Structures are given as structure tokens and as C-alpha cells.
Amino acid sequence: MKGFLVLKDGSRYEGELFGALFSRVGEVVFNTSMTGYQEVLTDPSYFGQIVVMTYPLIGNYGVHPDDEQSERPMVRGMIVREKVDDYSHWRGNESLDAYMTRHGIIGISGIDTRALTRKLRSQGTLPGIIVSEVSDLDEAQALLAGYDIKGYVDEVTTKKPYVIKPKKASGLRAAVMDFGIKRGILKSLVARGVELHVFPARATAEEILSCSPDGILLSNGPGDPSELGEIVEVVKSLIGKKPIFGICLGHQILTHAFGGKTEKLVYGHRGGNHPVKDLIHNHIVITAQNHGYVTVASSLDASQIEITHINVNDGSVEGMRHKHLPVFSVQYHPEASPGPRDSDLLFDQFVTMMKEAK
Ligand SMILES: NC(=O)CC[C@H](N)C(=O)O
Numbered sequence: 001m002k003g004f005l006v007l008k009d010g011s012r013y014e015g016e017l018f019g020a021l022f023s024r025v026g027e028v029v030f031n032t033s034m035t036g037y038q039e040v041l042t043d044p045s046y047f048g049q050i051v052v053m054t055y056p057l058i059g060n061y062g063v064h065p066d067d068e069q070s071e072r073p074m075v076r077g078m079i080v081r082e083k084v085d086d087y088s089h090w091r092g093n094e095s096l097d098a099y100m101t102r103h104g105i106i107g108i109s110g111i112d113t114r115a116l117t118r119k120l121r122s123q124g125t126l127p128g129i130i131v132s133e134v135s136d137l138d139e140a141q142a143l144l145a146g147y148d149i150k151g152y153v154d155e156v157t158t159k160k161p162y163v164i165k166p167k168k169a170s171g172l173r174a175a176v177m178d179f180g181i182k183r184g185i186l187k188s189l190v191a192r193g194v195e196l197h198v199f200p201a202r203a204t205a206e207e208i209l210s211c212s213p214d215g216i217l218l219s220n221g222p223g224d225p226s227e228l229g230e231i232v233e234v235v236k237s238l239i240g241k242k243p244i245f246g247i248c249l250g251h252q253i254l255t256h257a258f259g260g261k262t263e264k265l266v267y268g269h270r271g272g273n274h275p276v277k278d279l280i281h282n283h284i285v286i287t288a289q290n291h292g293y294v295t296v297a298s299s300l301d302a303s304q305i306e307i308t309h310i311n312v313n314d315g316s317v318e319g320m321r322h323k324h325l326p327v328f329s330v331q332y333h334p335e336a337s338p339g340p341r342d343s344d345l346l347f348d349q350f351v352t353m354m355k356e357a358k
Contacts, residue, residue: 001016001017001021001132002014002015002016002017002132003015003016003017003108003130003131003132004108004130004131004132004136004137004140005028005079005108005111005116005128005129005130006128006129006130006131006137006140006141006144007028007119007126007127007128007144008126008127008128008144008145008147009123009126010141011119012137013108013111013112013116014110015079015108015109015110015111016083016108016109016110017106017107017108017130017132018083018096018097018100018101018107018108018109019077019078019097019100019101019105019106019107020100020101020103020104020105020106021106021132022104022105022106023106023129023130023131023132023136023140024076024077024106024129025076025127025128025129025143025144025147026048026049026050026075026076026077026127026128026129027048027049027050027125027126027127027128027149027292028049028050028051028052028079028116028120028125028126028127028128029046029049029050029051029052029120029125029267029268029270029292030051030052030053030054030113030116030117030120030121030267030270031051031052031053031054031270031271031290032054032055032270032271032272032273033053033055033270033271033272033273033288033338033339034055034272035055035061035272035338036067036272036337036338036339037053037058037059037078037096038063038064038067038068038096038099039067039068039069039182039184039337039338040053040075040290040338041073041074041075041078041100041105042067042068042069042070042071042072042073042074043069043070043074043182043220043290043337044069044070044074044156044180044181044182044220044221044222045074045180045182045220045221045222045248045249045290045291046074046075046222046290047074047075047152047155047156047180047222047223048076048149048152048222048223049075049076049222050075050076050077050078050079050128050129050130051075051077051078051079051270052079052080052111052113052116052117052120053078053079053080053081053113054113054114054117054271056080056081056082056113057081057082057084058078058080058081058082058083058084058096059080059083059084059085059087059095059096059097060084060087060088060089061087061088061089061091061092062087062088062089062091062092062093062094062095062096063092063093063094063095063096063099064091064092064093065093066091068183069182069183069184069337070156070180070181070182070183072103073099073100073103073105074156074180074222075105076105076106077105077106077107077108077129077130078100078105078106078107078108079107079108079111079113079116079130080107080108080109080111080113081109081110081111081112081113082109082110083096083097083107083109084096085097106130107130108130120267121266121267124266124267125266125267125268125292127144127147128144129143129144149223149224150223150227151223151227152180152221152222152223153179153180153201153221153222153223153228153231153249154201154202155222156179156180156221156222157178157179157180157200157201157202157221158178158198158199158200159200160200161197161198161199161200161203161207162197162198163195163196163197163198164186164190164195164196164198165195166190166191166192166193166194166195168193169193169195170192170193170194170351171193172193172194172195172214172215172351172354172355172358173194173195173196173197173211173212173213173214174189174194174195174196174197174213174214174215174216174217174350174354175197175199175208175209175211175213175215175216175217175242176189176196176197176198176199176216176217176219177199177201177203177208177216177217177218177219177231177234177235177250178198178199178200178201178219179201179218179219179220179221179222179228179231179249179250179253180219180220180221180222180249181198181219181220181221182219182220182333182335182337183337184333184335184336184337185217185219185220185247185335186198187335188334188335188344188347189217189347189350189351192347192348192351194351194354197211197213201221201231202230202231203234204234205234205237205238208234208238209238209241209242213242214242214243214354214355214357214358215242215243215244215245215350215353215354215357216238216242216243216244216245217244217245217246217247217250217350218235218244218245218246218247218249218250218251218253218254218329219247219248219249219250220247220248220249220250220290220333221248221249221250222249223249224262224264224293225249225252225253225255225256225262225293226256226261226262226293228253228256229256231253232253232256232257235253235254235257236257239257239258239322239325239327240325242357243326243327243350243353243354243356243357244326244327244328244329245328245329245346245349245350245353246327246328246329246330247329247330247333247334247335248290248291248330248331248332248333249291250329251295251319251320251329251330251331252291252293252294252295252331254320254327254329255295255299255300255320255329258300258301258304258305258322259299259301260295260296260299260300260301260305261295261296261299262293262294262295262296263293263294263296264292264293264294265291265292265293265294265314265316268290268291268292269289269290269291269311269313269331269332270289270290270291271288271289271339272286272288272289272336272338272339272340273286273339273340274286274287274288274289274311274313274332275287275311275312275313276309276310276311276312276318276319276332277309277310277311277312277318278308278309278319279307279308279309279310280308284312285340285342285343286340286342287318287332287333287334287339287340287342287343288332288333288335288336288337288338288339288340289331289332289333289339290333291331294316294317294331295316295317295320295331296317297316297317300317300320303323304322304323304324305320305321305322305323306320306321306322306323307319307320308320308321308328309330309331309332311331316331317331318330318331318332319331319332326353326356326357328349328350328353330343330346334346334347335347
């Protein structure tokens with residue numbers, strides 16, 4: 001069935017619809033990963049966004065429940081050059097199209113994703129909507145004009161606290177503040193024998209400390225970190241009490257808790273091939289990324305906070321640590337899911353920090 005991607009700037013792209021016919025406005029962002037479309041679909045940090053995959057063939061290996069990063073797809077739509085129905089992989093048990101249909105997610109194929117990505121790179125990310133009828137275009141434009149992104153963390157965080165016990169326990173326990181956590185992060189810690197006590201994003205410091213954690217993990221998540229004032233206050237009160245490791249939104253919340261600022265990038269970093277310089281070990285790691293906001297380097301108090309990682313492409317902040325306390329964070333995704341595992345060691349670093357503090 002014919003359909004259209006309509007962007008807020010009035011441009012439209014014609015293609016073929018797939019998935020479910022459920023049109024919703026979202027921020028159109030692009031991801032440069034060659035594989036991992038199912039992890040991207042289900043990553044809660046993409047909540048409220050429509051993702052363009054720049055790799056031209058999507059769906060080749062089908063989908064599999066083990067690749068999900070949360071219990072359902074979180075994106076509002078997917079834009080591809082060529083959708084593959086005839087998938088082939090020993091793990092694949094459903095086509096991408098059937099999976100998206102089952103979960104109520106709209107997709108559009110046959111789009112010139114190179115032209116679209118070049119537009120987003122030069123103009124910045126834009127709200128967009130995928131619709132089926134030409135007659136819907138005026139209505140689409142009205143929806144796009146009124147689009148606003150707010151309150152996404154509350155939509156994706158766990159409603160109740162829960163505990164994950166590892167098969168081989170190391171005796172360590174971490175509290176996790178869930179702002180929209182990816183399963184890959186939970187799995188990386190559980191694989192190291194860490195018992196996890198996962199808390200809703202709005203948990204109080206007392207609630208978090210009541211599980212007697214050896215460390216606190218601040219998760220990834222969707223939306224603008226500067227909207228999360230109350231959560232920042234909770235994190236501020238936890239600094240110095242336990243070792244803390246922040247990932248992506250967790251790193252941005254920590255930035256605010258340190259008195260720093262974040263700002264929006266023009267088109268963000270999303271993909272599995274972003275080079276980052278580790279300034280402590282003086283080497284480059286290839287990283288998985290998914291973020292639209294970034295720490296403003298000059299906003300950090302250099303007497304307290306050290307920048308540990310920078311992005312090789314644009315020089316932006318990719319990691320930091322406290323100079324005197326066991327607190328560190330990265331803007332990228334050490335758990336990959338999808339992407340390279342170069343930074344897996346950061347989980348070992350967190351484990352060592354918790355052992356030392358115990
Ligand atoms: N993956 C994340 O945690 C994303 C953080 C934040 N929502 C951003 O886009 O920058």
C-alpha cells in the first residue's frame with residue numbers, strides 16, 4: 001500500500017507502507033548501524049521517535065525475542081530503503097513486517113534514505129509522521145505543528161521495583177534507577193554476578209538506599225535530560241554515598257547533578273560505529289550510540305570533574321569521572337545491543353569500584 005512520510009518542514013516522501021497502519025508523530029532520527037534493527041526498535045531511548053535506518057537492507061535476518069531490549073517496540077515508526085520479508089537466519093522466527101504489525105508500529109519502505117539522512121544532517125532532526133492517504137496530508141501537517149516532546153521517562157520506567165538475581169552470585173548488589181533501561185545493560189551486570197534491585201525513575205534516595213546497594217547504576221532513557229529536575233536532585237543526594245555509574249541519559253542526569261548543563265545536538269549520534277577517544281588510556285574505541293543531547297564541556301567544574309572520553313568526529317563529551325569520588329559515566333552504550341563490545345570493560349570497572357567500596 002502506498003504511503004507518505006511527511007516532515008514538519010513541509011517535505012514529503014512517497015513509499016510503501018508496512019507494519020501496522022497506525023500513524024503517530026515522532027522526531028525523525030537516523031541510525032547508521034548495519035544490523036540490530038530489532039534492538040533499535042525496542043530500545044526505550046527511542047520512545048517517541050521515528051527511526052531511519054541508513055543501511056539499505058532491513059529485515060534480512062528476521063526477529064528473535066532474545067534481541068529485544070524491552071518488552072515491546074518503543075519507536076513510533078521505521079523508515080527503510082528496502083524491507084526484506086524473505087528473512088534467512090537460524091535464529092529468525094518472524095519477519096520484521098509481521099513483528100511490527102503485531103505490535104502496532106508503522107513502517108515505510110522505498111524511501112531514498114540517503115537523501116533523507118542528508119537533509120536531517122544539514123537541517124537537524126525534524127518531527128515527522130507516516131500516513132497512508134494523500135487526503136491525510138493537511139491533517140498530518142497540523143499534527144506536526146503541535147508536536148512537543150515531554151515526559152517520556154515516566155512512560156517507559158518500571159511501574160514497580162523488582163529484583164534480578166544472578167545464577168552465580170558475586171555477593172555484590174547494585175540499585176538501578178530505571179529511566180527506560182535496555183535489557184543489554186541488565187544482562188551485562190547480571191553476567192558479572194551482580195544482584196540488581198531495579199527502581200522506578202521517581203524512587204526517592206531513601207527507597208534506593210534501603211536495599212543496601214554496593215553501587216548505583218543510572219540507566220539510559222528517552223527525552224531531554226534538562227526536564228528531569230526532581231530526579232537530578234535525588235541523584236545529587238546519592239553522590240558520595242555509593243559508587244555510581246551513569247550510562248547515556250544517566251550520564252546526562254549526572255552532568256546536571258554535578259551542576260553542569262546539557263544541550264541538543266543538531267542530528268545526534270545514533271549507530272554502532274562511533275569512534276571515541278579514551279583520554280585515560282589514550283586509545284580509540286568504536287562505540288554504540290543513541291543520543292540527541294550532550295554534556296556542555298565548559299559547564300563542568302574542572303576542579304571536581306574530569307572529562308575522560310571525547311567523540312572523535314565532533315569533539316563532544318563522551319565520558320567523565322569525579323576526581324575524588326567513585327562516580328563515572330559514559331554517553332555511549334558499553335552494552336552495545338547492537339554494536340561493538342569494545343567498552344564491555346566499563347562494567348568490570350563498576351564491579352571493581354563496588355568491591356573496593358564494600
Ligand atoms: N540512550 C539514551 O539514554 C539517550 C539519552 C537522551 N534521551 C538523548 O537523546 O540524548
